[in-house]
Amino acid sequence: MRARFTSSVAIVAAVLIGMSGGPAVADPADDPTTTTATTVTTTPFTTPNTDNCPNSSSPPKAIDLSEVPAPGDPTPQPLPIPDEPVGGDELGDCGSVTPDGAPALPKEISATAWVLSDLDSGAVLAAKDPHGRYRPASTIKILLAIVALRELDLNRVVTGTIADSEVDGTRVGIGPGGRYTNLQLMQALVMASGNDAAHAIAAQLGGDEAAVRKMNDLAKSLGGMDTRTATPSGLDGPGMSSSAYDLALFFREAMRIPKFAELIHTEQVQFPGFPPDPRIPADKDHPAFTIGNDNQLLYNYDGALGGKTGYTDDARQTFVAGAERNGRRLGITLLKADVLPIRPWEQAARLLDYGFSLDRDASVGTLVEPEGKAGTTTTSRRQQSSGVTLAAPPVDATASRLPKSNDDDFGWAGPLVFVLLGVLVVLALLYWADSLNRRRNRH
Template identity: 60%
Template sequence: MRDSGVAARALSSKAMSTRTPRRRPRRLRTLAAATLVAGIFCGTAGTGLDVAVAGAQPAATPPFTTPNTDDCPNKVSPPPPIDTSEVPAPGDPAPTPLPVPSPPIGGPKLGQCGVVLPPGVPPVPAEISATGWVIADLNSGRVLAAKDPHGRYRPASTIKTLLAIVALRSLDLTKVVTGTQEDANAEGTRVGIGPGGRYTNKQLMQALIMCSGNDAAHAIAMQLGGVDATVAKMRAEAERLHAMDTRPATPAGLDGPGMSTSPYDLATIFREAMTIPTFAELIHTEQADFPGFPADPKIPGDKDHPGFVIANDNRLLYDFDGDLGGKTGFTDDARQTFVNAAERGGRRLVITLLKADVLPIRPPEQAARLLEWAFAFPPDAYVGSLPDSSRSGSANPSVTLASPPPHDSDQPGDEDTPTHDDLPTYILAGGILVALGLVIAAWWVSGRGRRRR
C-alpha cells in the first residue's frame, strides 16, 4: 500500500539533547483511551498502524550498510520504482528526466555524489541510513555538509512544504470550506475530514502541516484550481526557487510519473517556507482542535462525528532541544523522508533526509545525530550555498526567517503529547482498566457487591 507521511515518527531517546520532559496535558491524559480508540491522532485514519504486541518475536533484519552513492546512481533520475504508481495514465507520455544543471547549483562541491565535508570537521555520525542528505544554515544559506546533495529521489509527504508555500500565499485562511466525499476518500494518510464538515483554511493547513493529511491536501488543491492546476503551481514555485531537481506529480506527495526532488532542493524549499510566519507557527504547533462533521443521511444509523484533537507527528518537536519543526514522509518507493530545523545559540540549521530506512535507527534519530554533529562546526565550515528565490542561483545571506512562538514548559497544556510511540502503553493500560471494569461489573451483578438489608 502506498502511503504518505505516516512513517518516521517513533524515536528513541538515545542521542537526543537533554531536555526536561514535559508532563502530558491533563485533557490528553484523561482522554487517552477514548482518543486512541477514536483514532484522532495524526495518521490513524486510512493507514496501517503497526502496534507492538507483547511477547512478539522481532523479525530478523539484514546487516546494515550505509548506501554508497559515489558513482552517482541518482544523478539523472530517482531509483527505479517498485510498484505501478508512476505508470502514466493511458495516452499520457512518460515524463523525460529533468535536465541536470551545469555547473551544479550551489557551488562545484555540491556536484559531487558521495559525502561532501568541509576540511577539519569530525567524521559523519554512524548509523545514518539516508541515501542522500543535506545540512544547511537557514540564516546564511550555507550548506555545511551533504551526501549526494543533488541526487534525485522521491519526496513523499515532505513535498507538502511546497504545497504549503503556494497555498499560504494564495488562500484566505479565515475562509470556511465544506468537506467533500472526494476529500474523505483521499489515498494514504487522512486527518479525518468528512463530507459536510466545515473547516477554515487555517485548520486545513494545520491538518496538512501537522498531520500530513492527504484529505487536507485535496481540499486545498480544489481551492487552487484542482489537482493538475495545483501541481503546475507547485512546479512553477520550485522553478522560481531554483529547485531544479524538483518535479511534483501530486499535491500530497504520493508517487506519480516524473516525481523527484533532491536533498539540496528540499532544504531550499523548507528554507523558503520558513520565511512565512504562518508556516513557522504551524510546523511548531504541538496540538490543535479539529472540527468534526455531520451524520451522513445516506448511511442508516450514522451519527454526528464530533471534533477531536490532532497532534503534530514530528517526534523531534517533543524530544529535540531547540527544535523548530519539520515534516515526515513515506511511500513504498520513496521510503522514509524527513526535513527538520532546529536552533541553538541563535544558529538555525535545516536537515533533509531522502530514501532513508528505519535501520539501524529511525530517521528522526538520524536527523538528531546529524544536527548535533553540525551544530559543533566552526562558523567558516561549509561546502556550498542554497540559492535565493530569484532564478540566479546566488547565495542569499539576508533571507528573513519567521520565528515560531516560543514554548513555555511551565504553562498548562504546553506539554508533551501522545504519539504513536505511546500506543502500546495506552493500549495496555486501557486493556487493564477494561478487564478491571468487567470484574467489578460481574461482582456487582452476582449480588456480592450490593449492600444487604
C-alpha cells in the same frame, strides 16, 4: 496499488477518532515508524554508497505501479541536469561532502541522501548525494504549504466533500459536510500530513493539476532544478522527483513565513468534526477531535523548530526538520531513509548535532536565493582558495515577503506631518515672543 503515507500521529488520531465515532485512518500495521524502540540489526550497518551517482537523473526504479502514466498520457522524461551544480561545485559530488578539517560524520545514518544547512546564512554545511533524485513523499507538502499560505485566506471556511474523505493514503479525518477554516486545513496538512487536507487545499487552488503546476513553478523559481511534483500530497506519480538540496531550499523559504514556522512547531490542536454522512444509514454526528504533530524530533530534540515527515513504499522514509541553538538555526533534509538502524528523526538529530559542532564559517556550498532576490555573498575556506563566491541571504529575509499594510500607501505623509508640526511650533514661539514683547512695552 498506490503507495500509502503513514505516520505515528495518524495512528493516535485514529484511536481518538474511533473512540468518538469518527472516520478511520491508516492501519498501524502499515506504518514502519511506529516502533517504540530503536531497531537493532543483526548484521553490521553500512551507510548506502552513492559515490557512482546511481540517481543523478532519476529516482530508483519503482516497486509498484504508482508511477505508470494513465492510458494515453506520455511517460515523463527525466528532468535536465544543470550544466553547473546548483549551489556550488562541491555539491556536484554524489558521495559525502564535508568541510576541510571537519570531524567524521555520524554513524548509523541510513538516509541515502541528505543536506545539512544553515537556515539564516544559506550555507550548506555538509551533504551526501545532495542533487541525487529521489521521491519526496509528504515532504513535498512544504511546497503546497508555501503556495497556499501565499494565496489563500486562512479565515475562509470551506465545506468538506466526499472526494476529500476518499483520497488515498493518510487522512486526518475531513468528513462530507464538515466546515473547516483554511487555517485548520493547514494544520491538518503540516502537522498530521493529511492527504484529505491537501485535496481540500488544492481544490481552492484550481484543482490537483493547477496546484501541481503552481508547486512546480514555485520549485523552479526557488532554484529547485531536481524537483517535479506529480501530486499535491506527495503520493508517488509519474515523473515525481526531488533532491535533498531542493528540499533544503523549500524548507528555508517556508521558514521565512511566520505562519509556517508556527504550524510546524505546534504540538496539538482541536480539529472540527462533521455531521452524519447521508450515505450511511443511522450515521451519527462525528465530534471534534485532537490532532497531534507527527514529527518526533519536535518532542525529543533540544531546540527543535519542527519539520515535515513523509513515507511511501517507493520513497521510503523522508524527513525535513530544523533546530536552533545559541542563535543559530540549522535545517536537515533526509531522502530514502529507513527505520534502520535508528529512526529517521534520530538520524536527523545526529546530523544536527554534527552541524552545531562545526565552525560557523564551515561550508561546502550554498542554498541559492529565489529568482529576483539579491543576497550578500559569503565564502567558505574552500571557496576562498578557489576564488568562488556564492550568494547568501540578506539579514531580514522575511520583511520583503510580508504583505504591505494600507499605511504604506501613505508613506509620504510621515515626513510632511513632521514639517507641518515644526512650522506650527515655530509660529507659536514667535507669537508668544511677540506677545511678551508687547506686554513689556506697556510697562
